[in-house]
Amino acid sequence: MALCVYNTLTRSKDPFAPLDPGHVRMYVCGPTVYDRAHIGNARPVVVFDTLYRLLKRLYPRVTYARNITDVDDKINARAQESGRSIRDITEETAAWYHDDMAALNALPPDVEPRATEHIAEMIALIAVLIEKGHAYAAEGHVLFSVSSMADYGALSRRSRDEMIAGARVEVAPYKKDPGDFVLWKPSTPDLPGWDSPWGRGRPGWHIECSAMSGKYLGISxxxxxxxxxxxxxHHENEIAQSTCAHGAGTFARYWMHNGYLMVDGExxxxxxxxxxxxxxxxxxxxxxxxxxxxxxTHYHQPLNWxxxxxxxxxxxxxxxxxxLARVEDVPPGAAAEPHLAPVLAALEDDLNTPAAIAAMHDIVTRxxxxxxADEQAALKSALLQAGELTGLLASAPEDWRRGAGVPTSGLSxxxxxxxxxxxxxxxxxxxxAEADRLRRIxxxxxxxxxxxxxxxxxxxx
RNA sequence: GGCCGGAUGGCAGAGUGGUUAUGCAGAGGACUGCAAAUCCUCGUACGUCGGUUCAAUUCCGGCUCCGGCCUCCA
Structure with missing residues (x-):
């Protein structure tokens, strides 16, 4: 069975055919570092980490890039409220993020570029867009011209008219078209800024992902x-920026989106x-x-926490x-493949993790x-490999049973x-009677x- | 208003045009001093109204309800 993924671009489950089967490349939008990650932030990290683990098993080489957005108005606001420096906040938050995601057994990505370290690439990309007539400078801003791109809106499947009709924001006077979005904006002296052909300023939110994915993964x-x-x-605009700069047909080929995390139905x-x-x-x-x-829950579905x-x-x-504890003394053996196959098949079917977990239950029962001993060895090996794929069962069974990972109190x-x-x-x-009394305590x-x-x-x- | 999703047994949650999801909870049994863990057995579910079909939970359409996006957001 071959890997299939649901592609938002085509709205269908498509066979996955990498550009270079020898080297699969994946980009996932990472955090804006101004606060602790919540469980909703963790969902894409865990989902795409599981995909990363699967890809690594299926292909000889995988490069996974996930950015850190460390220039953003929310960060600026946080700095002003707290009186702390932006650098302090972003460094601390990024460290928290790494710790929290590691605790969820999420592997670090191969590349983790920071926006502030790629301003030059963003400026260069913006310059190309202006040169090709897809962007214009106005009052210290640079805006992407939505009308310059014929199929803008293809990913989200909305027409420009719909977007304008639904717009609830006041349109800035310097925009030629209400749908135009900011590539670069001016900074006042108290805000972070970099010199650019359009004056001192800072990048818009979308441009960093276009610039950094291109640098680390290639234009396609x-x-x-x-x-x-x-x-x-966000992704619609990334597509606009990248394909207008590098040519139609470039950029990402499979777009995968995880569903929302809900609490009490919201x-x-x-x-x-x-x-x-x-x-x-x-x-x-x-x-x-x-x-x-x-x-x-399947990654595409909403998940109620x-x-x-x-x-x-x-x-x-x-x-x-x-x-696993029952077979602690049994060394994992060969011949695990037939037992692991259902788990692998479930994951290859658009990352069907609930089905994969059901298959793991079956391995456990058997x-x-x-x-x-040889059957135990094969099944144990299959279970551990399933754990590697799903990012589970990484602890020693005895540690788990004794409460590893959760702060404990009470009896030593x-x-x-x-x-x-x-x-x-x-x-x-x-x-x-005495035995039961002790057990009760x-x-x-x-x-x-x-x-x-x-x-x-x-x-x- | 425009555009998307979803509705499965007590709960969570996959999937399928006609045959068991799986787990938890519950019932019975084996094992146990009694439990726990483990194993075995069990309930026969697919919002609603129509349509297509020999056959629909599974395809199509209407309806109802729920959620989301259209603004920062994973």
Whole structure:
């Protein structure tokens, strides 16, 4: 089975055929660094990280670029409110971002360009657009001329008339056309700015992605990803900038967009204020459980974030890790491919992670039943490889069972072991009342016991 | 107003023109001192009204409801 992806450009699930099968290139819009990432920001990161992992398995070389937007009016506003320097804020926020995404087992991208380090490339790109008649300077601004591009609106499938009819913003007087968008804008002395042919100023939001993707991936590359809310205007404008500068048919060939993250049936966003930060969630749930929650719904669908969903993901991982713990001493073996195939097939079918997880459940059930060592070895290997593809099961089973990743309070491991020993003694003398009393105390502390052939194990529930 | 999505069993959530999703919860059983974990068995779901078809949850159309975009946003 070959990889298929839903392409927003064609609105259909298309077979994926990279420009260069020896080198797949993908660009995903990264964060604007002015605040903690919320769980909605994490969804595209986890989704495209999973795609990245799949691509790396299917192709010899993958270059994944994800930008950091460190020049933006929201950052400027944050700096003014707090009295801190812009640099301070962007550095701190970028570091938080890296920590939080790493906790979700998201691999770092191969390239992570920062907007402020690519101003020269943006200025050069803007100059080309002016030269080719797709942009014009006016009152210190440079604007992209939407009317200069015949098929502007192709990605979001809206006509220029529709956009104008729906526009709720006041049209700046220097715009020739209400749909024209800013490539460069003037900065006052107190705002960050760079010298340019159009005076001291700063770039518009869209130009950085065109400039940086072109620099690191080439003027044509395979996949461009991001959240659905970026389709218009951000991605539409990226297409306009890049194809007008470099020629029709250039730029990204497959556009992939993840659905929104909802809370209580409403879109979660910073502007609505109904968001959970990844950082806060990590204090009460392991990163893998958060990641699995995000992968439990197909990436194209909206995902309603609930505590119950998170708890279920944790429970699922408990089951997976318990299976791995049972075969801890079995070295992963060969012949895993047939067992892994359904997982791979699900992922290759437009990244169908819920189906892939179902296939992992099937592997786990068969692993739990397997008695022959070679069968256990093959299934264990298949499960671990599925974990690598989905970015799950990266912990040691014992660490997971003992509560790895979540700050714990209460009983220490030594205290727990002591009580288990006391309970074992009580059971040996058939004093079950005492044994049950001890088990009850542990249960109240969140420690669940499991009596097995080889003794009593425990886990944090 | 314009343009998009979605509606699946108690819950979450895939998928399919006629055959089991999967998980959780629930019921029964095996195992256990009792539990837990594990394994086995079970409920026979696809918003509504029409149409196409031998056959539709699955294709087409109307309707209802929900959500989103059109402005910064992952």
């Amino acid at each position: 590359f395979d996949i461009h990803g991001g959240g659905q809310d970026l389709v218009f205007p 879109k979660m966003s910073k502007s609505l204020g109904n968001f959970f930060t990844v950082h806060d969630l990590l204090a009460k749930a392991p990163g893998e459980a958060i990641r699995l929650t995000l992968l439990s 609930t505590d119950d969903g998170l708890a279920q993901a944790k429970q699922t991982l408990d089951r997976f890790y318990a299976a 692993l739990n039943k397997a008695e022959a 491991d030594a205290e727990i072991d002591g009580m288990i020993a006391a309970r074992a003694a009580a059971r040996a003398s058939r004093n079950f 542990l249960a109240d502390a969140g420690i669940l016991l499991e009596d097995g052939a080889g003794g009593t194990g425990w886990r944090r529930g």
